[in-house]
Amino acid sequence: MKQGRFAWIVPALYILFLMTPIYWLVAMSFKTNLEITTRFTLFPEAFTLDNYAKVFGDERWRSVFANSLMYVSLNTVISILVALPAAYAFSRYRFFGDKHLFFWLLTNRMAPVAVFTLPFFQLYSAFGLFDTHIAVALAHCLFNVPLAVWILEGFMSGVPREIDETAYIDGYSFPAFFVKIFIPMIASGIGVAAFFCFMFSWVEYLIADALSRNAVVPITTRLQALSQASGTDWGVLAAAGTLTLIPGAIVIWFVRNYIAKGFALGRV
Amino acid sequence: MLELRDVSRRVSGVDHLSGISIRLERGALNVLLGPTRAGKTSLIRLMAGLDRPSAGSVLFDGQDVTGRPVSKRNVAMVYQQFVNYPGWTVRENIASPLKVRGTAPAEIEREVKRAADLLRLRELLDRRPAELSGGQQQRVAIARALVKKAGLILLDEPLANLDYKLREDLRAELPRLFADSAAVVVYATTEPAEALLLDGVTVAMHEGKVVQAGPTQSLYREPQDLATARIFSDPPINTIPAAAAANPARFAGATTLAVRAHHIRLQPRSASPDVYVTQVESIEINGSESFVRLDVRGQHWVMLARGIHAFAPGTSLTVYVEPEDVMQFDAAGQAIRPRREAA
Numbered sequence: 388m389k390q391g392r393f394a395w396i397v398p399a400l401y402i403l404f405l406m407t408p409i410y411w412l413v414a415m416s417f418k419t420n421l422e423i424t425t426r427f428t429l430f431p432e433a434f435t436l437d438n439y440a441k442v443f444g445d446e447r448w449r450s451v452f453a454n455s456l457m458y459v460s461l462n463t464v465i466s467i468l469v470a471l472p473a474a475y476a477f478s479r480y481r482f483f484g485d486k487h488l489f490f491w492l493l494t495n496r497m498a499p500v501a502v503f504t505l506p507f508f509q510l511y512s513a514f515g516l517f518d519t520h521i522a523v524a525l526a527h528c529l530f531n532v533p534l535a536v537w538i539l540e541g542f543m544s545g546v547p548r549e550i551d552e553t554a555y556i557d558g559y560s561f562p563a564f565f566v567k568i569f570i571p572m573i574a575s576g577i578g579v580a581a582f583f584c585f586m587f588s589w590v591e592y593l594i595a596d597a598l599s600r601n602a603v604v605p606i607t608t609r610l611q612a613l614s615q616a617s618g619t620d621w622g623v624l625a626a627a628g629t630l631t632l633i634p635g636a637i638v639i640w641f642v643r644n645y646i647a648k649g650f651a652l653g654r655v
Numbered sequence: 656m657l658e659l660r661d662v663s664r665r666v667s668g669v670d671h672l673s674g675i676s677i678r679l680e681r682g683a684l685n686v687l688l689g690p691t692r693a694g695k696t697s698l699i700r701l702m703a704g705l706d707r708p709s710a711g712s713v714l715f716d717g718q719d720v721t722g723r724p725v726s727k728r729n730v731a732m733v734y735q736q737f738v739n740y741p742g743w744t745v746r747e748n749i750a751s752p753l754k755v756r757g758t759a760p761a762e763i764e765r766e767v768k769r770a771a772d773l774l775r776l777r778e779l780l781d782r783r784p785a786e787l788s789g790g791q792q793q794r795v796a797i798a799r800a801l802v803k804k805a806g807l808i809l810l811d812e813p814l815a816n817l818d819y820k821l822r823e824d825l826r827a828e829l830p831r832l833f834a835d836s837a838a839v840v841v842y843a844t845t846e847p848a849e850a851l852l853l854d855g856v857t858v859a860m861h862e863g864k865v866v867q868a869g870p871t872q873s874l875y876r877e878p879q880d881l882a883t884a885r886i887f888s889d890p891p892i893n894t895i896p897a898a899a900a901a902n903p904a905r906f907a908g909a910t911t912l913a914v915r916a917h918h919i920r921l922q923p924r925s926a927s928p929d930v931y932v933t934q935v936e937s938i939e940i941n942g943s944e945s946f947v948r949l950d951v952r953g954q955h956w957v958m959l960a961r962g963i964h965a966f967a968p969g970t971s972l973t974v975y976v977e978p979e980d981v982m983q984f985d986a987a988g989q990a991i992r993p994r995r996e997a998a
Contacts, residue, residue: 557751
């Protein structure tokens with residue numbers, strides 16, 4: 388079928404629709420508070436970097452970014468390390484209840500996050516983990532490990548079992564095979580799984596907020612707190628908001644070629 | 656020498672292999688012949704140590720290796736699918752078993768070159784498997800099996816996924832490749848012609864059992880039973896109840912008679928052949944030979960005739976079978992007085 392001359396209009400409108408809020412946030416971050424609160428302008432009239440200077444100059448802002456990056460990275464590493472062997476087992480072995488367990492892993496993701504805040508708060512307090520990076524990282528595993536297992540299982544099942552066997556026949560032990568041959572073969576899957584873990588943990592607010600007080604203030608908590616207080620510094624908030632988009636954008640850039648396969652959970 | 660002693664394998668209540676006892680010698684090409692699902696792959700996996708037998712034991716050079724994990728055994732294997740490590744170059748793929756073993760790099764390089772020369776992969780060493788044709792990919796897998804110099808080399812229908820021409824080429828090379836390896840070479844195939852071309856020893860398999868094992872030629876000429884005769888025939892062997900034969904008196908005591916497709920002739924060879932008047936059902940011509948499907952007193956036969964023939968379906972055709980070409984089987988399917996074939 389010949390494509391119509393105006394076939395570009397619908398996707399263009401759609402992209403415009405998607406990009407508008409992001410553009411608005413970025414544009415706001417370069418405006419003064421006066422301009423933001425008094426006029427409706429498409430482009431910053433008095434272009435300023437003051438908002439960014441304030442964010443970078445403020446120790447509290449720097450520390451919330453560091454905090455978030457810290458527990459998000461921890462969580463991503465833990466999730467992938469735990470999910471790799473689990474996904475391998477689901478992909479390669481048949482065991483009692485494997486299908487139910489696999490499904491049950493996913494149902495964890497269906498529960499609202501808020502349900503878990505109270506038990507988490509009590510549990511982590513009891514173990515003296517409250518207000519630590521590892522607490523938030525572990526709590527996020529509840530959602531990220533199942534997701535990572537699900538994604539990795541799809542990628543692993545795409546690798547023929549004969550590859551495993553050939554490696555054993557060649558004389559590789561299981562650990563050597565897993566690290567030297569198997570992991571490189573599913574590297575894109577690991578990238579995609581890491582991306583999803585990273586993004587979930589980065590944007591998650593409820594649990595991170597519930598498990599932190601002073602030492603570990605997540606970026607989401609601070610953004611939320613500032614927007615509710617009276618006399619909001621809109622420009623600074625927009626600048627900080629823009630900065631929170633960057634890690635995600637960077638991760639997306641790295642996995643851009645696999646992301647479609649990742650959304651299909653490797654089953655393409 | 657590889658010896659299987661009364662080996663069985665049951666998977667969730669289904670017998671994949673039962674009561675298999677065979678001895679395979681070094682230096683000979685051992686062919687596992689049987690239709691799909693005969694248990695060839697199950698047996699090969701068991702020999703490799705990828706699966707464990709439910710009962711019985713596997714001995715290699717007199718040593719019991721039944722429970723030994725595959726990575727601790729000295730085996731090499733080539734699958735029907737072309738299995739190579741996709742991320743590695745051809746050189747790295749071939750070198751893989753030597754590298755694990757800790758062979759010196761200089762020697763690895765020498766061995767890889769030697770195998771690459773044998774399998775005509777010299778120009779492709781720096782490519783990745785995905786950049787090769789199917790035949791080349793399978794040659795990489797064979798090269799990897801060769802360099803290991805394993806005591807047991809298992810080839811599970813290695814040519815089945817190749818197209819006709821490549822298969823012919825590679826099949827001609829295979830016996831030469833493994834000729835000077837002192838290994839026990841096991842080659843699984845569904846094709847009788849392949850077993851005959853590779854010669855050596857044939858183990859005929861049917862429904863998870865070994866029906867007959869022995870030198871390929873004798874298996875072909877003197878099958879012990881009807882099952883072996885069926886397995887070792889392509890096109891399928893033609894059978895007829897002895898009572899319905901053209902000359903039942905000749906085959907007293909036999910229940911079933913069998914004759915190979917190329918032994919059904921359009922002209923008599925001797926003075927007193929068995930004469931069958933048949934109906935032509937259909938005809939397929941492959942260029943130099945004609946496969947003629949015949950209805951013989953209610954039995955469906957296939958005749959393989961040299962040259963191109965144009966018999967119209969439905970016409971009547973008189974064919975001749977020499978008595979010495981007829982194999983006779985008793986009610987239990989056991990061969991009676993196996994006869995020598997005239998080539």
